[in-house]
Amino acid sequence: MGETQRTAIITGGGRGIGAEVARKLAEDGMNIAIFDLDQAGLDSIGAELKAKGHNVLTISADVSNEESVAAAVQRVADELGAPTVVVNNAGIIRDNLLFKMSVSDWDLVMGVHLRGAFLVSREAQKHMVQAKWGRIINLSSTSALGNRGQANYAAAKAGMQGFTKTLALELGRYGVTANAIAPGFIETEMTAATAERLGLSFEDFVAASAAKIPVQRTGKPADIANAVSFFASENSGFVSGQVLYVAGGPKA
Ligand code: NAP
Numbered sequence: 001m002g003e004t005q006r007t008a009i010i011t012g013g014g015r016g017i018g019a020e021v022a023r024k025l026a027e028d029g030m031n032i033a034i035f036d037l038d039q040a041g042l043d044s045i046g047a048e049l050k051a052k053g054h055n056v057l058t059i060s061a062d063v064s065n066e067e068s069v070a071a072a073v074q075r076v077a078d079e080l081g082a083p084t085v086v087v088n089n090a091g092i093i094r095d096n097l098l099f100k101m102s103v104s105d106w107d108l109v110m111g112v113h114l115r116g117a118f119l120v121s122r123e124a125q126k127h128m129v130q131a132k133w134g135r136i137i138n139l140s141s142t143s144a145l146g147n148r149g150q151a152n153y154a155a156a157k158a159g160m161q162g163f164t165k166t167l168a169l170e171l172g173r174y175g176v177t178a179n180a181i182a183p184g185f186i187e188t189e190m191t192a193a194t195a196e197r198l199g200l201s202f203e204d205f206v207a208a209s210a211a212k213i214p215v216q217r218t219g220k221p222a223d224i225a226n227a228v229s230f231f232a233s234e235n236s237g238f239v240s241g242q243v244l245y246v247a248g249g250p251k252a
Contacts (some may be wrong), residue, residue: 032049140164181202
């Protein structure tokens with residue numbers, strides 16, 4: 001629907017959930033810009049999408065760095081088109097029980113999730129306000145409800161929800177929606193790292209997790225990409241400030 005070709009920025013799109021979001025939004029017809037630190041991941045997803053005929057720009061950028069973000073967003077506007085869709089997906093974990101958590105692990109997690117989402121959204125909103133249309137989609141997590149060993153990550157992911165609702169209030173008058181997706185267990189390198197920390201094989205960790213999930217399976221990146229596609233679509237303009245748990249069962 002509509003003739004306007006949208007341009008989407010996906011942060012942390014070099015692998016995992018972000019890479020799948022890039023594939024999905026490309027299939028939806030958008031130009032795709034991917035920011036990531038991991039050059040090998042960028043090269044791989046960039047080549048894959050180009051081979052399928054999509055317009056794609058991959059940029060090595062640290063979302064927690066103000067200059068890096070400003071330069072990257074400007075490059076997208078110059079080379080692909082005004083970025084009016086942003087998916088704040090870049091993320092890291094630095095898990096530890098509170099008494100063992102270092103200040104640097106606290107700061108790193110806040111820096112990527114919260115500062116990163118703030119910086120990318122602040123740069124991109126100029127283009128959205130000018131276009132009088134925009135979609136901001138932030139990755140929260142079921143950990144926002146509290147998760148042992150993740151005081152930093154849980155605080156950041158709860159923070160993403162407050163950030164999202166505030167953007168919805170501020171930017172709604174410009175045709176911009178902001179929504180958050182809170183995934184449960186999704187099979188990626190992030191959950192593989194958690195299994196390793198717990199001393200479990202990934203297969204055992206997946207099986208044990210699936211048994212506790214109402215739909216009796218763990219999530220795949222495509223489960224999240226599908227939700228992103230809904231929030232990003234032209235027809236979702238009346239859905240804003242929401243947090244959608246995509247976790248195979250109810251969470252609140
Ligand atoms: P992932 O496989 O670890 O991918 C995250 C990507 O973000 C990596 O490519 C990483 O690059 C990149 N990144 C990290 N720091 C960055 C920075 N400062 N600037 C730019 N890129 C950066 O994780 P995932 O499982 O796909 O998770 C994606 C998002 O979903 C995250 O926000 C995560 O918190 C959230 N989430 C995941 C789950 C799950 O079960 N997997 C559940 C709930 C929420 P490097 O490798 O170079 O660091």
